Amino acid sequence: MNAPRMPIESGVPDPFPYMHPTLKANYGQWAWHDRPRPGVLHHVAKGGDQVWTVRAGTQRQMDVHTIRKLMDIADEFADGYVRFTIRSNIEYMVSDESRVNPLIEKLESEGFPIGGTGNSISMISHTQGFLHCDIPGTDASGAVKALMDELHHDFTHEEMPNRVRMTTSCCQINCGGQGDIAINIQHTKPPKINHDLVANVCERPSVVARCPVAAIRPAMVNGKPSLEVDEKKCVACGACFPPCPPMQINDPEHSKLAIWVGGKNSNARSKPTFHKLVAAGLPNNPPRWPEVAEVVKNILKAYKEDAKDYERMGEWAERIGWPRFFEKTGLPFTKYHIDNWRGGRVNLNASAHIRF
Numbered sequence: 001m002n003a004p005r006m007p008i009e010s011g012v013p014d015p016f017p018y019m020h021p022t023l024k025a026n027y028g029q030w031a032w033h034d035r036p037r038p039g040v041l042h043h044v045a046k047g048g049d050q051v052w053t054v055r056a057g058t059q060r061q062m063d064v065h066t067i068r069k070l071m072d073i074a075d076e077f078a079d080g081y082v083r084f085t086i087r088s089n090i091e092y093m094v095s096d097e098s099r100v101n102p103l104i105e106k107l108e109s110e111g112f113p114i115g116g117t118g119n120s121i122s123m124i125s126h127t128q129g130f131l132h133c134d135i136p137g138t139d140a141s142g143a144v145k146a147l148m149d150e151l152h153h154d155f156t157h158e159e160m161p162n163r164v165r166m167t168t169s170c171c172q173i174n175c176g177g178q179g180d181i182a183i184n185i186q187h188t189k190p191p192k193i194n195h196d197l198v199a200n201v202c203e204r205p206s207v208v209a210r211c212p213v214a215a216i217r218p219a220m221v222n223g224k225p226s227l228e229v230d231e232k233k234c235v236a237c238g239a240c241f242p243p244c245p246p247m248q249i250n251d252p253e254h255s256k257l258a259i260w261v262g263g264k265n266s267n268a269r270s271k272p273t274f275h276k277l278v279a280a281g282l283p284n285n286p287p288r289w290p291e292v293a294e295v296v297k298n299i300l301k302a303y304k305e306d307a308k309d310y311e312r313m314g315e316w317a318e319r320i321g322w323p324r325f326f327e328k329t330g331l332p333f334t335k336y337h338i339d340n341w342r343g344g345r346v347n348l349n350a351s352a353h354i355r356f
């Protein structure tokens with residue numbers, strides 16, 4: 001009899017083969033840790049072993065030469081082991097304190113800042129952008145690079161009231177996360193439909209099913225099967241564009257950036273929260289996105305000056321009240337900040353049906 005066909009495991013890889021030997025030997029046996037300086041973690045095991053972790057910022061989307069350079073540094077100045085954090089920082093582990101400073105000097109001389117620990121602004125986590133995704137309305141990684149250039153001091157120093165975790169997202173619907181500050185694309189007009197292409201490219205029933213407010217209907221246009229959008233209902237979410245590229249939603253003028261504040265994933269001190277919209281309609285203005293940088297820096301300045309120690313951005317805004325938040329940050333509060341849409345009860349496609 002043939003051997004049974006076994007599933008191919010393609011989940012998270014086993015981390016142990018790639019783990020620093022001191023980490024492997026002391027797995028689950030750590031006694032305490034501290035941070036000797038911004039960007040360096042120091043862990044002491046119950047048996048006395050010690051390990052220093054040096055964290056450096058990267059631009060995340062890296063060419064092969066930069067990756068080789070980072071790996072050469074690991075071989076020469078660390079113990080040959082690295083790991084990437086979820087925010088695209090790279091961490092080098094060494095089990096000998098005398099190796100910490102030469103490693104830091106080498107990384108800094110190559111242009112990789114040391115920081116991102118404790119109450120700093122760590123690297124902004126961002127979505128894939130044009131490199132790996134087919135539906136972005138902006139280049140998340142470019143906005144991140146431009147902004148982190150301006151926030152370099154706050155990456156390398158731990159001077160914030162608490163950690164600041166920022167995110168960016170290059171479309172409205174998919175892989176962005178919650179953040180103390182989130183910079184997300186915001187479409188402001190319904191999609192423009194190329195009726196000549198819809199019949200050949202789109203599976204119309206799944207596009208109709210995809211719309212969260214049931215604004216899409218099948219239609220015949222110029223004798224061809226196509227789709228039409230009820231523009232009064234459309235909330236310009238962009239969900240119809242991925243399964244139907246002829247429904248173009250990205251627009252150089254009308255795709256804007258919005259800033260959201262106060263999201264957090266952790267349970268520490270207060271429960272996890274969703275971020276809230278504080279600025280909308282900012283121009284999507286590459287290559288440096290100066291309007292976005294100005295708003296973000298204003299929010300950070302007000303938070304740094306006014307929040308109590310260890311208060312996260314959202315906790316601070318809730319304590320002082322959102323009207324005071326707008327006063328302190330100088331952001332205008334407009335009618336667009338009020339979520340008064342009642343259509344959800346009758347309109348929102350709220351079935352538990354999973355659609356792809």
Ligand code: SF4
Binds near residue numbers: 128134170
């Ligand atoms: S946020 Fe949207 S556009 Fe950006 S990578 Fe994720 S799915 Fe693609």
Ligand code: SF4
Binds near residue numbers: 240
């Ligand atoms: S899926 Fe979104 S963008 Fe497309 S028609 Fe519906 S509401 Fe408008």
